[in-house]
Amino acid sequence: MSKGHTLSHDIAVALRTDILRQRYQSGDRLPSERDLAVRFSASRGAVREAISQLEQLGLIQVQPGGARVQPLEAASIAILGPMLGLDEQPSVDLVDQFLQTFGALVSLTTREAVAKATPEEHQRMLTALAELKKYRGDFSSTEAQSNWLQFLEYLTTVSNNLVVKLIGNDLRAQFIGQMLKSGMKPALSKATVSSILKRLDVAIKDSDKNAASRVITEYFDELRLASSQALESRQAG
Amino acid sequence: MSKGHTLSHDIAVALRTDILRQRYQSGDRLPSERDLAVRFSASRGAVREAISQLEQLGLIQVQPGGARVQPLEAASIAILGPMLGLDEQPSVDLVDQFLQTFGALVSLTTREAVAKATPEEHQRMLTALAELKKYRGDFSSTEAQSNWLQFLEYLTTVSNNLVVKLIGNDLRAQFIGQMLKSGMKPALSKATVSSILKRLDVAIKDSDKNAASRVITEYFDELRLASSQALESRQAG
DNA sequence: CGACCAATTTGGTCAGACCAATTTAACGGA
DNA sequence: TCCGTTAAATTGGTCTGACCAAATTGGTCG
Structure with a gap:
């Protein structure tokens, strides 16, 4: 971590951008944590951290079976x-x-x-x-x-x-x-x-x-x- | 996870409460992830997720050597x-x-x-x-x-x-x-x-x-x- | 076509390992 | 005794692999 950003933060930023660009519609399921780990060449732990950040922003809701994208207008001002x-x-x-x-x-x-x-x-x-x-x-x-x-x-x-x-x-x-x-x-x-x-x-x-x-x-x-x-x-x- | 909350969320809530109750002053270092894992009878992964949530709230700043508590008034409306x-x-x-x-x-x-x-x-x-x-x-x-x-x-x-x-x-x-x-x-x-x-x-x-x-x-x-x-x-x- | 069941997939969590960055402790010299 | 330097210890960052609970998917039968 030489550039002041954790991998989980970078993953969260990338996913957040995908969501904000409406690459996923409200209600859509995100790719699985395992698939995202492969996509980002990261461990599942880093992906989980990223996912929990997005959940806190109100952008997704996470439950067993997959994370679902939430309506943008229900999200945080952040x-x-x-x-x-x-x-x-x-x-x-x-x-x-x-x-x-x-x-x-x-x-x-x-x-x-x-x-x-x-x-x-x-x-x-x-x-x-x-x-x-x-x-x-x-x-x-x-x-x-x-x-x-x-x-x-x-x-x-x-x-x-x-x-x-x-x-x-x-x-x-x-x-x-x-x-x-x-x-x-x-x-x-x-x-x-x-x-x-x-x-x-x-x-x-x-x-x-x-x-x-x-x-x-x-x-x-x-x-x-x-x-x-x-x-x-x-x-x- | 039978009660709808992840362990990491519960840990984040507990730490957030400690911080909001001013158990730590601005600038203080939080206990290490390893110590927190022992305290909460959890894995370090769960603690890391909790910590990254608190960082997103602006309550702490995390860097190698330890997480530092930030001034409350610099935090998020959340x-x-x-x-x-x-x-x-x-x-x-x-x-x-x-x-x-x-x-x-x-x-x-x-x-x-x-x-x-x-x-x-x-x-x-x-x-x-x-x-x-x-x-x-x-x-x-x-x-x-x-x-x-x-x-x-x-x-x-x-x-x-x-x-x-x-x-x-x-x-x-x-x-x-x-x-x-x-x-x-x-x-x-x-x-x-x-x-x-x-x-x-x-x-x-x-x-x-x-x-x-x-x-x-x-x-x-x-x-x-x-x-x-x-x-x-x-x-x- | 719908209901039910089994298999698969997904999230939730753990332990242990290793590396980079920071902090602390120890040592030597003035 | 104090200060500077170096080494050791501690801390965060990340990984792998394993296992369990919950949800989803696919197959079979009526």
Whole structure:
């Protein structure tokens, strides 16, 4: 194991990809563990480990007689990243759904953060915003994106909502990884970004949780629009 | 395997519980696979399967030299149900966070469902609401709760947001299971429930997505309040 | 064609072996 | 006594082959 991945993990990834590409329909039986061991030139133990990982993801149900593929929509959120990474470019619908959902969660944590922040946290939010404003609305660099995401993550921390944090763990790392891999960066205009940062600043200064939440919702609505356009023009071009 | 659970799953559950109960701190090394095999009177293979499940949950990181416990807040949402089920009664904060987050997601899907529904779906929503109104605000029965949850799930289906669906898979089944196990049912007054159903009906009839979303948000805010009170009075009593 | 039974296949688990990577212990020198 | 180096021990990663319980498949008979 020199490349940091176990064989069982590699097998699970390969099978997961087969399932996500619908090479098996819901209800179909997977090949037997013995057959998979031959296919992957591995021991049955490694295959069993892989299979139990897929079962935990909700992708299959295992019982004596064979493992059966389950409906995709009954699976865990942890399959989102792999789904997005299936093709060279992600599905427009799925990206939109992700942004919409992620936006709703961030809007919630922003609201709660503004409502709950200690004076110190409040100041730290404003300081971070001031740093973001230095980009003058130009969020296209990796650094700017990273700082913006860190800011959003800080809001989650201040909101102290573990449930959102746990969901975010499954959503964020996977999504960002796949977006970067696909080389796609949705571009908001500098005017839009500047406006959002400015209004967010005012909302936080005024401890106006509703305004802050609205600004974030608007940011994600803009981002959804820009993403859809970017993806569609890539598909046309 | 006569009781529907594999040994590896039982071992994973036991270790997960140890970790969630903070018997190990973040950074601590778990006992070796060989020691765990002795402890659980199992083979090392079964232990390895259990360990790889815990790694997928983000609870541990496995490498030669030993598996290390990871910070809880870096884990997957799939640990929420087990966290809620640790004690006889769930943590007030965690239940509140769950309801807040779940409420935000349902509010989003309600908004989208109202915006997107086909005439047939629209009619089906109204029909389901009419059925719910027959309870005259009395949601205390298992049947009423079940029908209400089915209605909310139908909204998710109509909204066609796979991301929310996948998150819901991790949230819903676990949470409801744990709540029922703890025998706790938060009680909203009949007047509150009737009012919510009535206004939701109007909003859907008018295809007013914002109003529908607001009604759902309000329902969950009331539910959060009632839950906190119910849990706190149980702790006091 | 359907029911029943036997054979085969499948998952569940075990023990023991071996190799690569990490951790711990021991030794020597300053 | 402390630090650095090396060796030994421990740990994870994987394999093979065996056996048992549960499910599936195939064959036979009415």
